[in-house]
Amino acid sequence: MHAQTTWRGIGAGIAAGALWGLVFLAPELTHGFTSMQLSAGRYLAYGLVAALLIAPGWRRVSARLTRREWWTLAWLSPAGNVVYYIFLANAVRSGGVAMASLVIGLSPLAVTLFGRDERQALPLRRLLPSLLLGFAGLLCISWESLWRSEPGSLFGLLCAVGALASWTVYAVANSRVLARLTAVTAHEWSLLTGVMTGAQALLLAVPAFLFASNAQSAADWLRFTGVVSGVAILCSIIGNGLWNVASRALPMSLMGQMIIFETVFAALYGWLWEARWPSGLECAAMLLLVGGVVSCASAHRNAARKDRSPEAGNAVC
Numbered sequence: 001m002h003a004q005t006t007w008r009g010i011g012a013g014i015a016a017g018a019l020w021g022l023v024f025l026a027p028e029l030t031h032g033f034t035s036m037q038l039s040a041g042r043y044l045a046y047g048l049v050a051a052l053l054i055a056p057g058w059r060r061v062s063a064r065l066t067r068r069e070w071w072t073l074a075w076l077s078p079a080g081n082v083v084y085y086i087f088l089a090n091a092v093r094s095g096g097v098a099m100a101s102l103v104i105g106l107s108p109l110a111v112t113l114f115g116r117d118e119r120q121a122l123p124l125r126r127l128l129p130s131l132l133l134g135f136a137g138l139l140c141i142s143w144e145s146l147w148r149s150e151p152g153s154l155f156g157l158l159c160a161v162g163a164l165a166s167w168t169v170y171a172v173a174n175s176r177v178l179a180r181l182t183a184v185t186a187h188e189w190s191l192l193t194g195v196m197t198g199a200q201a202l203l204l205a206v207p208a209f210l211f212a213s214n215a216q217s218a219a220d221w222l223r224f225t226g227v228v229s230g231v232a233i234l235c236s237i238i239g240n241g242l243w244n245v246a247s248r249a250l251p252m253s254l255m256g257q258m259i260i261f262e263t264v265f266a267a268l269y270g271w272l273w274e275a276r277w278p279s280g281l282e283c284a285a286m287l288l289l290v291g292g293v294v295s296c297a298s299a300h301r302n303a304a305r306k307d308r309s310p311e312a313g314n315a316v317c
Helices: 003-029 035-062 067-080 082-095 097-104 107-114 124-146 153-180 186-210 218-249 252-273 280-308 310-314
Strands: none
Touching (some): 003 035, 003 218, 082 097, 097 252, 097 280, 107 153, 107 280, 153 186, 153 218, 153 252, 186 218
């Protein structure tokens, strides 16, 4: 890996995580609206903004895609957006911001496992310390959630695991697509994903808004519109674009570790929102998850040094 490209990818991954962490606050800011309404509203706004941004070059960009790419967009968009966010919103409302963010923090573990056979990925034995640290973090999160007294904690944990599974599928598949797709830029692919997601969100909006029983005031709807629009622009447009830059710059086993920064920022935002200090188990989980990322980055750095050594021709990476 070229050093400048690697650092650019890491910087983009950190910036994306900082923006994505804001997603976890949206359910807390829109009480009274269902998870389906929140997901539909966010992705309708995402699709609208993406369509406006890509409109000037739509003919040029769309002509570069084959039927295979359009089909990929059709199933990849809900996996990484609508389905993921419905699970996430329910997890936040049932189990809290901190618990949901820490479970999603296991994404590096999941992506690393599924992407270990990808380009420039390290053998599993070199990633074992990182994976063990991540698994220990999961045990801390599970213990904290299962022994809570609040009703709905177990349901929140299960929804968080569903969000984790959905996001893992998206991250792995999206990275593979970007590795072979050179006809469009990472930003253009993000906008195309937004257009497809917005079109699919129209189908979700019908049952979410027309058949909903909740009645909201004009002020509530104004706040809801502001939240979903802000999340669409900051998290979906800018955040996804930065993530695509990281996906192209980094091998999957290292790129997956960048997701930890979403957890770090989301947990920080959550503790600030709840005006409390993290519990002992939450601190332990955070340290273990970050330790897993540091361990994985160290393994990649050592492998890169061996590649540059005179014996690099015999090295296996």
